Amino acid sequence: MSKYHRYNCVVDASSYVNLTLFNDYAGKTLLEFFTEQANIHFCRCVNQEINRHRTEFMPKPLTQEKSVYNLQYKTFKEYELKLFDEYDEGKKNRGEKWNLAVTLDMFLSKGYKNLVYVIDDFNALRGVLKTSLYSFPLYQIWSSFDVIVYLLIDHKNFTRDLAINALKDINANLANDDPKTKREKTERRITNLNNYIKKIERVQKLIVK
Amino acid sequence: MSDLIKYNLRKNPFAHITPNFSFSNKRNMVWADMAKLKDKFEKIFKRLISRGEKQVVLNWGTWGGGKTFCALYYYNEHLENENIESIYIRLPKEGKTIDFNLQKEIFDFISFNKIKSKIQELKTLMAEDELLKYLTNIIKSEEYAKAILLIGNNSKATDDLIKHYMFNGLNKSELKKLDLARNIDSVNERAKFIAGIFSLFTYKDEDRLVLWIDEMEDLVHLNSKDSTKVSMFLRDLIDLLNRSVTIFFNFSLAENQRSTLEYLLGEALSRRIQNYIQFDSFDKENAFIYISELIMAHQIKRNESLFPLDKKMVNRIVDDIPPEKLTPGEVNKVFSELLNLALDEDSDNISIDLYNQYLSNVSAFS
Numbered sequence: 001m002s003k004y005h006r007y008n009c010v011v012d013a014s015s016y017v018n019l020t021l022f023n024d025y026a027g028k029t030l031l032e033f034f035t036e037q038a039n040i041h042f043c044r045c046v047n048q049e050i051n052r053h054r055t056e057f058m059p060k061p062l063t064q065e066k067s068v069y070n071l072q073y074k075t076f077k078e079y080e081l082k083l084f085d086e087y088d089e090g091k092k093n094r095g096e097k098w099n100l101a102v103t104l105d106m107f108l109s110k111g112y113k114n115l116v117y118v119i120d121d122f123n124a125l126r127g128v129l130k131t132s133l134y135s136f137p138l139y140q141i142w143s144s145f146d147v148i149v150y151l152l153i154d155h156k157n158f159t160r161d162l163a164i165n166a167l168k169d170i171n172a173n174l175a176n177d178d179p180k181t182k183r184e185k186t187e188r189r190i191t192n193l194n195n196y197i198k199k200i201e202r203v204q205k206l207i208v209k
Numbered sequence: 210m211s212d213l214i215k216y217n218l219r220k221n222p223f224a225h226i227t228p229n230f231s232f233s234n235k236r237n238m239v240w241a242d243m244a245k246l247k248d249k250f251e252k253i254f255k256r257l258i259s260r261g262e263k264q265v266v267l268n269w270g271t272w273g274g275g276k277t278f279c280a281l282y283y284y285n286e287h288l289e290n291e292n293i294e295s296i297y298i299r300l301p302k303e304g305k306t307i308d309f310n311l312q313k314e315i316f317d318f319i320s321f322n323k324i325k326s327k328i329q330e331l332k333t334l335m336a337e338d339e340l341l342k343y344l345t346n347i348i349k350s351e352e353y354a355k356a357i358l359l360i361g362n363n364s365k366a367t368d369d370l371i372k373h374y375m376f377n378g379l380n381k382s383e384l385k386k387l388d389l390a391r392n393i394d395s396v397n398e399r400a401k402f403i404a405g406i407f408s409l410f411t412y413k414d415e416d417r418l419v420l421w422i423d424e425m426e427d428l429v430h431l432n433s434k435d436s437t438k439v440s441m442f443l444r445d446l447i448d449l450l451n452r453s454v455t456i457f458f459n460f461s462l463a464e465n466q467r468s469t470l471e472y473l474l475g476e477a478l479s480r481r482i483q484n485y486i487q488f489d490s491f492d493k494e495n496a497f498i499y500i501s502e503l504i505m506a507h508q509i510k511r512n513e514s515l516f517p518l519d520k521k522m523v524n525r526i527v528d529d530i531p532p533e534k535l536t537p538g539e540v541n542k543v544f545s546e547l548l549n550l551a552l553d554e555d556s557d558n559i560s561i562d563l564y565n566q567y568l569s570n571v572s573a574f575s
Contacts (some may be wrong), residue, residue, distance in 0.1 A: 024434075164472060165433035172304070172432045183272055183461075189429040190462060194469040201468075 007038040007114050007150075009142075010069070010103045013049035013095055014120040016042070016058075018144040018170045023057040025162045030144070031059070033151050033158050038116070041069040041106070043076070043098035045091070069102045072109035076101055083132045093128040096121060100133055107138050115139035118147065120174070144170050145196045152203055160204055167196050212552050216517040217510055222503040223545035238282050239506040242491075242499035243275065243537075249486055250283065253455060257417055258293075261453040265481050269460040269470065270488030273538020276459040279488075280421040287419065294319075294410040297421040300428065304435040308396045308442050315403055315420075316375060321360065321368075327409045328361025334412075347408045348401040348449055356389055357405045375402075396438050400445030407446075411453035418454045425460040428473045440475030447481050458482075464489075491535045496527045500540060517551055517558040518544075526564065546571065 011019075019031040034040065042050075047068050051061060058064065071079070079101035080087045088094065096119065106112040117133065119125060120143050125133070133141065142150070148166045151158040171193050211220060222239070240247055256262045268276045280297055287293040296318050301310035316324075331340055337358060344354035359371045370387055373379055378392040393402050410418045422443075428436050447456065460470065464487075471479040491499065500523050504515050515523055526547075530539060550567050551559050 022432075022434075168431075168433040168436060168472075172430055172435075186426055186429060186461070187272070187463075190426060190466055190469055190473075193429060193472070194466045197469060197472055 005114075007116050008041060008106055008112050009034070009038045009116040009118050009147075010041050010099045010106075010139075011046070011067075012042070012099055012119040012121060012124075013046050013053060015118045015144045015147070016046070016050050017053050017055060018120050018173060019147065020055050020058045021169055021173055025166060026157060026159075029057045030147065030151070030166055033155050034147055037151065037154050040067045041102055042067055043095065043102050044068050045098055046095040049095050069106070071101060071105045073105045074101075074108075079104065084128070093124055096124045096129055100129065103139050104136060113138070116142050118142045118144070120144050120170075145192070149196065149199050149203060152200060153207060160200065163200050164197070167193060167200070213548075214509065216548075216551075216558075217512075218504070218507050219509055220507055221545055221548055222507040223541040223548065238285050239503060240282055241502035241506065241537075242495050246275075246279075246486070246488065250279065253484065254283065257419070257453070257455045261414070261417065262455075263447075263450060263452055264455040264483055265447055265458075266455065266484040266486060267458045267460060267470070267474075267482045268486045268488060269462050269467070271463060271490055271533075271536055272461045273534075273536035273542075274461075274488030274490065275537045276461070276488050277423055278537065280423060280457065280459060283419070284421070292413075292415045293417045293419060295419045295421070297423065299424045300422055300439070302427060302430065304431045307431065307435050308399050308438045311439065311442055312393070312399045312403060313376060315406075319406065321372060321375075324357075324360050324406060324409065325368075328358060331409060331412055332361060343412065344405050344408060347451065348405045350398075350401050350405075352390055353393070353398065353402050353405055356387070356393075357402070357409070359387060359389075396441045397445055400442050400449060404446055404449035407450055407454065411450075416453055418450075420454070420456045421459065422457070423459040425458045425474075426462060436473065437475060440478040444475075444477045444481060447478075490533060491537070491540070492532075493524075493527050493535070496530075496535050496540055497523060499537060500527070500544065517548070517556075519558075522559060522561065522564065525561070 016031070019034060020029045023029045023032075025033065031040075047064065050058070050064065074082075076098050077087050080097055083100060083104075084097060088097075099117065099119075103115055103117050106115055115138060117139050119129075119141070122143075125141075145167060148163050148170070152160065152163045171189050174189065174192070213220060253264060253266060257264060268279065270276065284295045284297055287295050296315060298311075298314040298318055301307055301314055303310055328340075335343075341351070341354050341358060344357060345351045348354060356371070356374060359367060362368070362371075367387065370379065370383055373383070374387065374389070374392065378394075379387070379389075384390065384392070393399055407418050407420075410416055428439060431439065443456075458474075462469065474482075500518075501515055504518070505511065505513070526543060527535070527540075530543065547559050547564065547567055550556075550570075551563055554563065554566075556563050
């Protein structure tokens with residue numbers, strides 16, 4: 001697929017880690033399948049965060065470095081001030097904030113329209129991002145689970161069985177999302193799995209592989 | 210006699226908030242209401258006991274719906290029956306070594322000494338060669354049949370080695386001492402070894418074995434590789450055991466998530482389940498009957514009253530519990546706390562004032 005027709009996906013460290021947990025999906029990681037279909041981007045501080053959480057199956061640092069996006073329309077400081085009304089000298093949620101800047105910059109400087117913001121940090125979605133991220137109807141917001149459903153739809157070699165295994169793997173690795181009790185954590189994971197299995201079944205009805 | 214004597218109660222009828230095998234004994238257990246559910250279990254046990262039919266049953270339903278209580282109840286029911294060996298385990302939580310932990314949990318529950326006694330008992334009924342043939346025929350491995358029979362030896366040194374063999378594995382020279390060729394390594398080998406142990410308890414025509422595996426919903430915390438190990442182990446175990454065994458899986462799950470079951474258990478294991486039993490939430494009428502029957506079953510002087518509650522008070526509390534949370538577990542939690550509060554306050558009964566005090570103290574029904 002021509003890179004100009006692909007989705008441009010701005011990926012958070014949490015999702016990047018989840019997409020590189022294992023390499024036994026027909027011998028590949030989910031990220032490898034994903035990069036065959038989409039352009040992967042992130043800000044420099046997400047790159048650093050990924051390096052702090054390196055897994056066995058991540059691309060080599062130099063390859064990974066190629067996904068770092070340099071802003072053109074405004075600086076990170078300007079974006080952060082306008083999007084979040086403050087510039088946090090500390091580093092709290094900087095990756096999530098700056099990745100939003102990257103996503104918007106792709107539209108504002110290059111006119112990209114096929115944009116996706118990928119994140120598995122649900123606390124950030126409900127917290128620091130809850131207003132700004134949803135203010136711009138310019139991009140889709142996906143989790144790694146959505147990436148799996150997307151791959152099932154768009155990648156000819158990504159089968160239903162691979163999708164189910166990938167759902168289980170990421171679901172089991174999902175950050176705790178502050179559940180109060182073990183039961184709550186279990187319920188949440190079952191609900192999440194159930195929701196995405198239903199999506200996969202729905203996709204399967206239309207696209208039989 | 211406890212403080213509860215003032216309420217005409219032998220003990221707290223709602224005390225089984227989280228059933229625990231360590232304190233259970235037969236006279237404690239009261240199966241209140243849920244008659245249809247009990248009928249289903251009675252039929253399953255009838256099939257097992259009278260015909261020795263192999264059955265795999267999945268109990269599923271809402272949290273607090275009574276699945277663990279059910280396991281505990283029937284475990285107690287069969288405690289004094291010498292022909293029924295009941296084993297209860299929870300699905301281990303550690304993913305990477307899940308198959309080993311399953312094996313370990315089962316061994317721990319049965320105990321080394323009980324397995325030893327069973328082998329020694331069987332050796333009085335038949336020659337060791339015959340026992341070896343019996344086991345080999347079932348598990349299709351002379352190696353593991355030989356290893357199992359070593360548990361029945363009379364040497365402390367062999368005991369130590371065979372325990373290591375079961376739990377940690379042995380090195381080559383240790384294996385040689387026992388005249389064994391290999392350790393128990395793969396999922397399939399573990400299933401063979403456990404099937405061999407189970408078969409010791411089902412040798413005689415009248416012998417039966419019941420395995421309960423609780424908290425199967427924890428499969429959701431395992432990645433696909435580890436959950437496949439669990440499915441493979443259980444599938445192999447089911448296939449190797451040919452008679453006199455019933456296996457129950459307890460799985461907590463909301464009703465609209467039923468379709469998730471097959472994905473979590475795996476297709477092969479799901480196909481082997483013959484019977485799905487759903488544990489529903491109560492409706493209000495059932496909840497009332499459940500509470501009434503529990504109180505009456507624990508009265509010192511039997512009568513029809515619901516003292517220290519009354520009919521109006523019970524209905525009021527039941528009305529307050531949201532329908533989706535109206536389960537035996539939630540009812541036990543609320544009424545047990547109320548009873549304890551009444552004792553703390555030295556109250557003559559459980560009045561509306563006391564109930565309001567309870568509501569103000571807790572985040573009720575959360």
